Amino acid sequence: MPINADYRGPAELPEIIPVFPLPGALLLPRGQMPLNIFEPRYLAMVDDSLRDGHRLIGMIQPDATHTRNEERPALFRVGCVGRITQLAESGDGRYILELTGISRFRVIEEISALTAYRQCKVDYFPFVDDFTARKGEDEVDRAALLEALTDFLKANNLQVDWEGIERAPNEALVNALAMMSPYGVAEKQAMLEAPDLKTRAEILIAVTEMDLARKRTSGDTGLQ
Secondary structure, eight states: OOSSOOOOSGGGSOSEEEEEEOTTOOOOTTOEEEEEEOSHHHHHHHHHHHHTSOOEEEEEOBOGGGOSOTTSOOBOSEEEEEEEEEEEEOSSSOEEEEEEEEEEEEEEEEOOOSSSSEEEEEEOGGGGGGGSTTTTGGGSOHHHHHHHHHHHHHHTTOOOOHHHHHHSOHHHHHHHHHHHOOOOHHHHHHHHHOSSHHHHHHHHHHHHHHHHHHHHHHTOOSOO
């Protein structure tokens, strides 16, 4: 694999990938996710990903609703594969890395593997549009998104780089806000599985409005 890989379609990705179950972690295509890796099984996963040349890791959330064994939680059926694009050794046995999202995937089956980390056979074809940057971003209601963001910031006494937000294309803005949002597993999964960027933005706006309404009703203005 080249150092700077350019994936143009599902056929260019391996059908079996290592997966990293992490609740509340949302990776989206072309988004960047920092990770602090310290568990031995996931250190081995990173080492193997570097060794095989693909440098790919599938981010997926555990599905607590269907989990019977806490040591091996059930997984949601949809995740997102990312490529290790930055890596540093901490000096105390940890990896500090950044994943760049490539495409969502649907889990076909979890395979029996000798590795301590889990591996899945996956299908990227249901999400073929993920390989086209900025697809559907003209359909996003940017004004409504920014209004919800403004209300959220005011309610939680937060500041942002508004110049950077104004410069950001709709895809980057929607996906970054979704990934950074403080919401729970169900909300993150809904945003991940949204059929298009417009719907993802609408889910983010709706969840934010519901959260703000709940806080106003309870008198809680702080970020949970």
